[in-house]
Amino acid sequence: MSYLEDDLRKALRRTEPSEDFVDRVLARVNRPAPPEPTWWELLAAVLRPPRLQWVALSVIVSVMIPFAGVQYRQERQYRAKGERAKEQLLLAVRVAGSKLHQAQKRVLEVGRMDTRL
Amino acid sequence: MKTLWILTICVLVTVATYGQALDLKNLDKLAAKANNVTDVTLDGSLLKFAAKFLSSDNPDQAKVKKLVAELKGVYVRTYEFDQEGEYSESDLASIRGQLRTPGWSRIVGVHSRKDRDNAEIYLKTGGAEPGGLAIVCANPKELVVVNIVGKIDLDELSELGGSLGVPKLDFDKPKPTKPSSKKDD
Numbered sequence: 001m002s003y004l005e006d007d008l009r010k011a012l013r014r015t016e017p018s019e020d021f022v023d024r025v026l027a028r029v030n031r032p033a034p035p036e037p038t039w040w041e042l043l044a045a046v047l048r049p050p051r052l053q054w055v056a057l058s059v060i061v062s063v064m065i066p067f068a069g070v071q072y073r074q075e076r077q078y079r080a081k082g083e084r085a086k087e088q089l090l091l092a093v094r095v096a097g098s099k100l101h102q103a104q105k106r107v108l109e110v111g112r113m114d115t116r117l
Numbered sequence: 118m119k120t121l122w123i124l125t126i127c128v129l130v131t132v133a134t135y136g137q138a139l140d141l142k143n144l145d146k147l148a149a150k151a152n153n154v155t156d157v158t159l160d161g162s163l164l165k166f167a168a169k170f171l172s173s174d175n176p177d178q179a180k181v182k183k184l185v186a187e188l189k190g191v192y193v194r195t196y197e198f199d200q201e202g203e204y205s206e207s208d209l210a211s212i213r214g215q216l217r218t219p220g221w222s223r224i225v226g227v228h229s230r231k232d233r234d235n236a237e238i239y240l241k242t243g244g245a246e247p248g249g250l251a252i253v254c255a256n257p258k259e260l261v262v263v264n265i266v267g268k269i270d271l272d273e274l275s276e277l278g279g280s281l282g283v284p285k286l287d288f289d290k291p292k293p294t295k296p297s298s299k300k301d302d
Contacts, residue, residue, distance in 0.1 A: 079170075081166075082167065082170040083170060085163055085166055086170040086171060089157075089159055089168070089181065089191065090178075092193045093181055095157075095195060095263060096250075096252060096263045096265060099236070099252045099254050100238065102236060103227055103236040103237075103238055103252070104225075106227040107227060110227065
């Protein structure tokens with residue numbers, strides 16, 4: 001008989017359970033089910049520090065907030081500058097138009113006076 | 118040979134000054150004496166930037182947007198004075214000198230002795246279309262200089278009539294006179 005067969009026989013031989021095995025199985029089966037976790041228990045589980053994802057998230061947020069702030073400020077400055085330029089343009093057109101009109105009116109007045117003479 | 122040189126220099130000066138804004142720096146000193154000053158300086162890039170903020174939905178602003186599409190600059194100086202004699206003709210000499218250069222032609226010149234009110238309109242022509250406009254209005258208590266650089270469509274400018282407080286202009290087409298309804302007896 002080889003050692004291998006001997007080892008197999010030892011490994012596969014029937015072993016009797018301990019005397020309290022049945023009691024332990026029955027006790028586990030009859031144990032009441034654990035209660036459903038409440039929402040705050042779930043939240044607490046998610047928020048429980050330290051978690052790698054929270055560290056990563058806080059790093060991202062601490063970079064993103066100042067970046068977004070700078071972007072927002074730049075956008076506001078760009079719009080304000082544009083609105084100022086637009087107002088200046090409209091003012092320029094208004095002045096040019098009114099002065100052209102005045103000149104045209106004068107020319108018409110002179111024309112009428114010449115016609116009367 | 119000498120004539121050819123003079124002619125060449127004249128052509129070069131005309132080409133170099135075409136599409137350039139008038140030098141209005143000479144007027145800056147009047148700001149200290151004036152009661153009310155308007156200074157608008159919109160060069161090509163700023164003009165395009167300003168045009169971006171004009172709404173296409175607003176009919177008045179859409180007209181201005183179309184008008185300024187091919188402009189290279191808009192410069193306005195207005196000075197209102199409390200008293201007469203705060204500026205002199207010599208302050209305008211530099212601008213008038215620039216407007217006497219080739220390319221500029223005066224299309225309107227009105228001088229009122231009664232109101233001592235002068236209005237001059239100059240058009241810059243370098244081709245078939247106007248390349249700019251200059252307006253010089255002067256009365257004893259007010260001085261206005263407007264310089265528009267670039268291709269300006271006078272029809273579009275006249276289309277601004279009634280909007281933005283700009284009265285309707287009619288350069289080419291004189292108003293038709295109504296036929297008299299009065300019957301001859």
